[in-house]
Amino acid sequence: MPLETLMLRLWQWRGRVVLLALLLFGAGAFTVFSLPRSFVAEAVVAPSETTGIATSSLLSASPAFSGLLDPRPAGNFAIYLGALRSAEAAMQLVEVTPLLAVLAERHAAGPGGALRQVLGLQREMDLDDARNWLTRNLAVTQTLGSVTWTLSLAHPDRDQALVTLRHLHAFAEAKVRADLEDMARRRVVALEARLAREQDLYIRQALYEVMAQQQRVRLVVAADEAVAARLVSAPLVEQRASLPNRPLLLLLLLVTAPLAALAVAAAAILLSGLRPAPAATRAAYRMEPAE
Numbered sequence: 001m002p003l004e005t006l007m008l009r010l011w012q013w014r015g016r017v018v019l020l021a022l023l024l025f026g027a028g029a030f031t032v033f034s035l036p037r038s039f040v041a042e043a044v045v046a047p048s049e050t051t052g053i054a055t056s057s058l059l060s061a062s063p064a065f066s067g068l069l070d071p072r073p074a075g076n077f078a079i080y081l082g083a084l085r086s087a088e089a090a091m092q093l094v095e096v097t098p099l100l101a102v103l104a105e106r107h108a109a110g111p112g113g114a115l116r117q118v119l120g121l122q123r124e125m126d127l128d129d130a131r132n133w134l135t136r137n138l139a140v141t142q143t144l145g146s147v148t149w150t151l152s153l154a155h156p157d158r159d160q161a162l163v164t165l166r167h168l169h170a171f172a173e174a175k176v177r178a179d180l181e182d183m184a185r186r187r188v189v190a191l192e193a194r195l196a197r198e199q200d201l202y203i204r205q206a207l208y209e210v211m212a213q214q215q216r217v218r219l220v221v222a223a224d225e226a227v228a229a230r231l232v233s234a235p236l237v238e239q240r241a242s243l244p245n246r247p248l249l250l251l252l253l254l255v256t257a258p259l260a261a262l263a264v265a266a267a268a269i270l271l272s273g274l275r276p277a278p279a280a281t282r283a284a285y286r287m288e289p290a291e
Contacts, residue, residue, distance in 0.1 A: 001273045009269045010262070021261035028253040036106060037241035038137070038154040041161040043169060044233035046148045047077035048226040073149075076176050080228035081140055083172040084151070090131040092171045097164055100125040102156060103133060138168070148232050154243050162237040169235065176228035177221055184217040 073081055083089060093099045103125045107113060116122050139152040155161035191211045198204050221227055
């Protein structure tokens, strides 16, 4: 079909296109306003730099351009970021917060919940659901040009959003602290056993220096308040729910709904042009033999 013909047919169908666009926009707007909203709690953290054992590679002495080429976190801060989304963190949230109850309520709500109930697909929420929820709703973003990181957690309950983010930060920090303390303790035990059977004076002197370093590690871990991530901004939660972003989604619908209606109308016109002509029409174009 020529483009001019297609454009003419679209102009003739302009009423149908406008009606279809309005229907698509209405359906999309109904879906947007029916989606459950969530509150976002945020906290700004940075790699702890109070001691040598708590300094990540982002803050340690390095060549001038190494941070630009490889901005990935390392050291204790990398372990802290990994612990935020771990299965142990999800288990901690299940124990100290009503996360499974909230997930079960949202799973049973809405048209999807009613359909699952009719089909008998309802099930109990478990640790896997809690971990999937944590992975989807916890965002960790590095600030460009800085060593600070922003932790953002979306939760349907405003108070629980703040409580959950605080629990996650405390859990990850405590895990790094416990790992450091356990590592230093085991090293001290091994050094004490080696010193008990070592007779060489020079080797014993070197072992004493290594033991002093490990004892310093244990002292710092016990005394310092942050060994992995220091809070730059304490966890705070917004006053009004912001997810999903309804104004942005409606603006996108204003653009996509007319385009989708045009596409559907163009496809219908093209498909109608590919249909075989009726028998009477074919007979009209059939050439009669000359007498």
